[in-house]
Amino acid sequence: MSQGLKKSSWRKIGHPCWKISMHSVKHSPSTSISCTQSMPHVERVSLLTSCDSEHGYSESGGSRTLHDVHISAKLMEDFLELARDNTNKDLETCGVLGAYHRKGTFYVTTLIIPKQESTSSSCQAVNEEEIFAIQNEHSLFPVGWIHTHPSQSCFMSSIDLHTQYSYQVMVPEAFAIVMAPTDTTRSYGVFRLSDPTGMITLRECQETGFHPHKEPSNGSPIYESCGNVYINPNLRFEIFDLR
Numbered sequence: 001m002s003q004g005l006k007k008s009s010w011r012k013i014g015h016p017c018w019k020i021s022m023h024s025v026k027h028s029p030s031t032s033i034s035c036t037q038s039m040p041h042v043e044r045v046s047l048l049t050s051c052d053s054e055h056g057y058s059e060s061g062g063s064r065t066l067h068d069v070h071i072s073a074k075l076m077e078d079f080l081e082l083a084r085d086n087t088n089k090d091l092e093t094c095g096v097l098g099a100y101h102r103k104g105t106f107y108v109t110t111l112i113i114p115k116q117e118s119t120s121s122s123c124q125a126v127n128e129e130e131i132f133a134i135q136n137e138h139s140l141f142p143v144g145w146i147h148t149h150p151s152q153s154c155f156m157s158s159i160d161l162h163t164q165y166s167y168q169v170m171v172p173e174a175f176a177i178v179m180a181p182t183d184t185t186r187s188y189g190v191f192r193l194s195d196p197t198g199m200i201t202l203r204e205c206q207e208t209g210f211h212p213h214k215e216p217s218n219g220s221p222i223y224e225s226c227g228n229v230y231i232n233p234n235l236r237f238e239i240f241d242l243r
Contacts, residue, residue, distance in 0.1 A: 045070065045230050045231065045232045045233075046230060046231045047227070047229075047230055047231075048071065048073075048190055048226075048229045048230055048231045066172060066173050066228045067101075067104050067105060067106055067173050067228070068104070068105045068106070068228050068229075068230060069099065069105070069106040069107075069108065069143060069144075069173055069175065069226075069228060069229045069230065070105060070106070070107050070108065070229075070230050070231075070232035070235060071097070071108040071229060071230070071231065071232065071235070072108070072231070072232060072233070072235040072237055073231050073233070074237075075108065075111055075235075075237050075239075076146070076177065076179065076188070078111070078239060079093075079095055079111060079113070079146055079179070079239075080148070080179050080181065082113060082239070082241060083148050083150075083179070086118060086148070086150065087148055087150040087181060089150075090120045090150050090151050091118040091119065091120060091123075091150065092118045092119065092120065092121065092122060092123035092147055092148050092149065092150060093113070093116070093118065093123060093147060093148045094113075094114070094116055094118075094123040094124075094125060094145060094146070094147035094148075095111050095112060095113045095114075095145065095146045095147070096111070096112040096113075096114065096125070096131055096135075096142060096144075096145050097110070097111060097112075097142075097143055097144040097145060097146060097177075098110035098111075098112060098134070098135055098138065098140030098141065098142065098143065099140060099141050099143040099144075100138075100139065100140060100141070101141060106141060106143050106173055107232070107235060108143060108144070108235070108237065109138075109140070109235065109236065109237050109238065110134070110138060110140055110237060110238050110239075110240065111146070111237065111238070111239045111240070112131050112134055112135075112239075112240045112242065113239070113240065113241045113242060113243060114126065114127065114128065114130060114131050114242050114243070115127045115130070115242055115243055116243070120150065120151060120152075121152065121157070121210075122157075122159055123147055123148075127242070130242050131242075134240055141171055142167060142170060142171060142174065143167075143171055143173060143174055143175070144167060144174045144175040144176060144177065145163065145164075145167060145174075145176055145177070146176070146177040146178075146179065147160075147176075147177075147178065147179070148178075148179045148180070148181070149178055149179070149180040149182075149183070150181070150182065151182055152180065152182075152183075153180055153183045153185075153186070154178050154180035154183045154186040154187065154188060154189045155178070155189070156176065156178065156189075156191050156223050157210065158207075158209075158210050158211050158212070158213060159209070159210060160176060160178070161193065161198075161202055161213070161222065161223060162202060162205070162208075163176070164176045164191070164192065164193055164202075164223070165193060165199065165202035165203065168192060168193050168195075168199065169199070169203075172195070173228065174192070175190055175191065175192045175226050175229055176190070176191045176192065177189070177190055177191075178191065189225065190225060190226045190229050191223050191224065191225060191226065192223065192224060192226050193222065193223050193224075194220055194221055194222060194223060194224050197216045197218060197220040197221070197222065198216075198220075198221070198222040198223050198224075201213055201214075201216060201222050202222075
């Protein structure tokens with residue numbers, strides 16, 4: 001078990017034996033490695049909650065009704081492993097989550113790790129047309145993103161909030177996963193902008209870089225923990241590492 005998810009969270013969904021096959025995928029405009037995971041159809045779907053629920057931000061409550069999203073815990077672990085080299089260098093790593101929609105539920109089936117430029121506190125995807133090509137070919141919704149805070153705590157920075165806005169304005173269910181392996185109190189978080197308060201705040205903000213956001217006058221948080229994202233141990237997923 002990687003340090004990205006605490007064992008207490010893992011016990012909710014059991015500890016199945018993973019079978020992973022690696023194969024090369026020829027994909028225009030680049031060749032990528034795809035990891036296809038087949039999981040046994042056992043155990044139950046469980047709400048993905050932060051490993052320290054009292055340390056963080058409010059659970060989504062005032063926001064609009066959202067469709068459920070299912071994701072594999074193994075996808076999160078694999079991302080953390082693929083980010084290890086950058087993490088050891090105190091550099092952030094980011095990835096894009098692609099999902100298909102069926103009968104009112106989004107299923108995250110694809111992790112795309114794009115070419116990127118990173119610092120210890122930011123990460124910017126480049127050659128984004130490669131991301132769009134994979135999303136279009138597989139008919140995927142851009143349902144969220146995942147990134148590391150290699151030496152920081154688990155929270156959403158002002159830059160993260162603006163990135164999240166760009167996803168959530170397209171897909172209301174879009175969410176952000178922050179993996180913070182050095183945060184001993186909260187090693188990961190699943191966040192979204194509150195709606196309408198957070199969405200309005202970010203839509204009206206014209207600043208760039210790191211900057212403070214004014215506290216909303218209605219007392220609502222700008223962002224919140226997700227209450228509609230579930231761990232599904234039976235999901236099959238692919239990883240496209242384009243770096």
